[in-house]
Amino acid sequence: MNAADAAEETPGGEDDMPWGEVTPEAARRLLVAAVEAFAERGYHATTTRDIAGRAGMSPAALYIHYKTKEELLHRISRIGHDKALEILRAAADGEGTAGERLADAVRSFVRWHAERHTTARVVQYELDALGPEHRTEIVALRRESDAAVRGIIDEGVAAGEFDVPDVAGTTVAVLSLCIDVSRWFNAQGRRTPDEVGALYADLVLRMVGAQK
Amino acid sequence: MNAADAAEETPGGEDDMPWGEVTPEAARRLLVAAVEAFAERGYHATTTRDIAGRAGMSPAALYIHYKTKEELLHRISRIGHDKALEILRAAADGEGTAGERLADAVRSFVRWHAERHTTARVVQYELDALGPEHRTEIVALRRESDAAVRGIIDEGVAAGEFDVPDVAGTTVAVLSLCIDVSRWFNAQGRRTPDEVGALYADLVLRMVGAQK
DNA sequence: CGCACCTCTAAGCGCTTGCTCAGCTTCGTT
DNA sequence: AACGAAGCTGAGCAAGCGCTTAGAGGTGCG
Numbered sequence: 001m002n003a004a005d006a007a008e009e010t011p012g013g014e015d016d017m018p019w020g021e022v023t024p025e026a027a028r029r030l031l032v033a034a035v036e037a038f039a040e041r042g043y044h045a046t047t048t049r050d051i052a053g054r055a056g057m058s059p060a061a062l063y064i065h066y067k068t069k070e071e072l073l074h075r076i077s078r079i080g081h082d083k084a085l086e087i088l089r090a091a092a093d094g095e096g097t098a099g100e101r102l103a104d105a106v107r108s109f110v111r112w113h114a115e116r117h118t119t120a121r122v123v124q125y126e127l128d129a130l131g132p133e134h135r136t137e138i139v140a141l142r143r144e145s146d147a148a149v150r151g152i153i154d155e156g157v158a159a160g161e162f163d164v165p166d167v168a169g170t171t172v173a174v175l176s177l178c179i180d181v182s183r184w185f186n187a188q189g190r191r192t193p194d195e196v197g198a199l200y201a202d203l204v205l206r207m208v209g210a211q212k
Numbered sequence: 213m214n215a216a217d218a219a220e221e222t223p224g225g226e227d228d229m230p231w232g233e234v235t236p237e238a239a240r241r242l243l244v245a246a247v248e249a250f251a252e253r254g255y256h257a258t259t260t261r262d263i264a265g266r267a268g269m270s271p272a273a274l275y276i277h278y279k280t281k282e283e284l285l286h287r288i289s290r291i292g293h294d295k296a297l298e299i300l301r302a303a304a305d306g307e308g309t310a311g312e313r314l315a316d317a318v319r320s321f322v323r324w325h326a327e328r329h330t331t332a333r334v335v336q337y338e339l340d341a342l343g344p345e346h347r348t349e350i351v352a353l354r355r356e357s358d359a360a361v362r363g364i365i366d367e368g369v370a371a372g373e374f375d376v377p378d379v380a381g382t383t384v385a386v387l388s389l390c391i392d393v394s395r396w397f398n399a400q401g402r403r404t405p406d407e408v409g410a411l412y413a414d415l416v417l418r419m420v421g422a423q424k
Numbered sequence: 425c426g427c428a429c430c431t432c433t434a435a436g437c438g439c440t441t442g443c444t445c446a447g448c449t450t451c452g453t454t
Numbered sequence: 455a456a457c458g459a460a461g462c463t464g465a466g467c468a469a470g471c472g473c474t475t476a477g478a479g480g481t482g483c484g
Contacts, residue, residue, distance in 0.1 A: 026461075042340070044256035048442060058463050063443065065461095125337065125395075128254070169403070169411045172396065177385060180392040183337075184384065191381070199381045206418045238431080260472060270433045275473065277431095 018116065021079065027065040029055040034072045039118040043073055043129040073126060074134045080123030081141040087112055088148040098156030099210040103201040105152060106178060110200045113181040114193035120182035149175055153208060163209030174204050230328065233291065239277040241267040246284045251330040255285055255341040285338060286346045292335030293353040299324055300360040310368030311422040315413040317364060318390060322412045325393040326405035332394035361387055365420060375421030386416050 022028040033054035037046040048069055052059045066072045091105035113120045127138060150171040156162035164170050181196060191199075234240040245266035249258040260281050264271045278284045303317035325332045339350060362383040368374035376382050393408060403411075 024461095042254065042256055044254055045341075047440080049440090059442090060444075060464080061462055069442070129257070165414075166411055169408070170415065173389060173412065173415055176392040176396060177389050180388040180395075183392075184388060196381075199378055200385065202377075203382065203385055203419050206421060207415050209418060236431095259470080261470090271472090272434080272474080273432055281472070 018119070019079070022075070024065075026055075026057070026061070030057070030062055030065055031072065031075060035076055035119050035122055038073065038076070038122040038126060043122075043126045070129070070131055070134070073122070073129055074131075074138075076119070077123050077126070077130060077134070077138050078141075080119055081138055081145075084109070084112065084123070085141055085145050085148070088145050092148045092152050098152055098159055098161050099205060102149075102152045102156065102208065102210070103205055105149065106174065106204045107197040107201040109178045110181050111193045111197040113178060114185045114191075114196050117182045117185045117187070120179075124179050124182055146171060146175060156208060156210065161210060170207060174207065177204070230331070231291070234287070236277075238267075238269070238273070242269070242274055242277055243284065243287060247288055247331050247334055250285065250288070250334040250338060255334075255338045282341070282343055282346070285334070285341055286343075286350075288331070289335055289338070289342065289346070289350050290353075292331055293350055293357075296321070296324065296335070297353055297357050297360070300357050304360045304364050310364055310371055310373050311417060311420075314361075314364045314368065314420065314422070315417055317361065318386065318416045319409040319413040321390045322393050323405045323409040325390060326397045326408050329394040329397045329399070332391075336391050336394055358383060358387060368420060368422065373422060382419060386419065389416070 019028050019032055022031050030051060034046070034051045037050050037054060040046075048062055049059045051069075051072070052062050055061075062069075062072075066075070087108050088105055091101055091108060094101055094104060096104070113124075127135060130138060150167060153162060153164055153167050153171060153174075157164050157167065178200065181200070185191075185193075185196065231240050231244055234243050242263060246258070246263045249262050249266060252258075260274050261271045263281075263284070264274050267273075274281075274284075278287070299320050300317055303313055303320060306313050306316060308316070325336075339347060342350060362379060365374060365376055365379050365383060365386075369376050369379065390412065393412070397403075397405075397408065
């Protein structure tokens with residue numbers, strides 16, 4: 001009942017599909033199944049049999065496409081962090097005042113965490129389940145996300161546009177606020193991802209003391 | 213100034229000890245061990261052998277004091293949520309303007325999540341590992357926490373002290389911001405719980421547009 | 425003392441886990 | 455038609471899981 005139905009697309013049109021970069025199709029089905037299962041029950045509570053079952057395959061089929069269960073998590077985490085960083089950088093490198101770019105960053109970052117909260121939950125909260133090397137790789141990506149947001153705030157302060165006594169602390173708080181959306185957001189709830197994005201963009205502008 | 217100071221005197225002075233209400237001593241040792249293990253590796257990745265081992269006991273000893281591993285999590289979660297709610301209510305029912313009470317609530321709530329981030333991590337992020345009945349019990353406590361914060365904001369708006377277009381949304385954001393401290397806070401980091409509490413109190417006052 | 429009671433351990437039961445492997449099918453290529 | 459590679463399955467292994475049980479040891483009370 002999901003993305004698999006929309007498979008009759010043009011060969012080139014897979015780029016905007018959530019997991020379009022994962023091939024072959026069986027590997028993608030397994031990965032999508034893993035995202036759902038990890039988000040619902042957590043990495044450690046999810047069995048390889050459950051993942052394979054959701055993808056309509058036998059348990060053994062998983063190991064043709066992925067060496068271990070942890071490699072599946074790493075692939076998910078890597079792609080998700082790349083996407084998150086891409087979203088933040090697009091806003092940071094965009095045009096407009098620091099205030100406009102910060103609002104844009106928060107709006108799109110939050111929208112992604114709400115819209116794709118299943119994926120985001122896995123990406124943001126299952127970091128500790130990764131092996132040591134994979135974890136350090138992902139932590140490096142997170143530092144870059146931090147730097148992107150801090151950059152916008154720095155520029156806003158330098159331009160006299162923001163009033164921020166503690167840039168590093170405020171950066172952590174802004175990112176933390178956005179990330180945690182994936183924990184509480186409920187698709188059946190009364191707020192749309194766009195509404196939460198707009199609300200949060202406003203709250204963050206207040207946090208940095210942006211002048212209207 | 214904060215709720216912990218209001219602790220009453222008991223022979224032995226165990227009330228201000230973190231898990232002082234858990235008796236007998238062996239049961240408390242097991243519970244403390246479980247908190248550490250759950251916080252480090254997550255509920256599902258923690259074995260009963262690991263918990264018993266940290267408490268210096270054999271695996272079977274655990275089942276003399278707790279019926280199941282899930283009951284251990286429930287006890288931790290229940291006590292933690294009671295404490296969190298107590299902190300918020302103490303601030304909400306305190307004296308002073310809405311701004312002072314909101315700042316007090318955030319400051320002490322954040323300080324608890326930073327100081328006792330091991331416990332808080334379990335309390336806040338292992339909710340889904342609880343059984344259905346235990347989960348609904350805890351969810352009810354969370355709604356009361358939400359109501360306590362919303363109450364302060366409502367009063368601030370009514371008094372013309374705050375400028376908040378979306379009270380419900382802002383309440384969620386404030387709580388989310390505070391709770392997520394337990395995820396990223398690091399005792400070896402360069403910020404003390406007090407510093408984070410002060411920073412966050414300031415940020416939240418900005419979010420609600422409090423006038424100085 | 426004798427006996428009930430509580431706490432705790434050694435051993436282990438039944439089951440599930442991540443993962444493997446021999447073999448079957450389905451291809452594209454020759 | 456013949457063939458090797460690739461995708462997948464059924465069966466299953468070693469290890470580890472939550473939890474149970476029989477019984478040992480200490481303590482308090484008649």
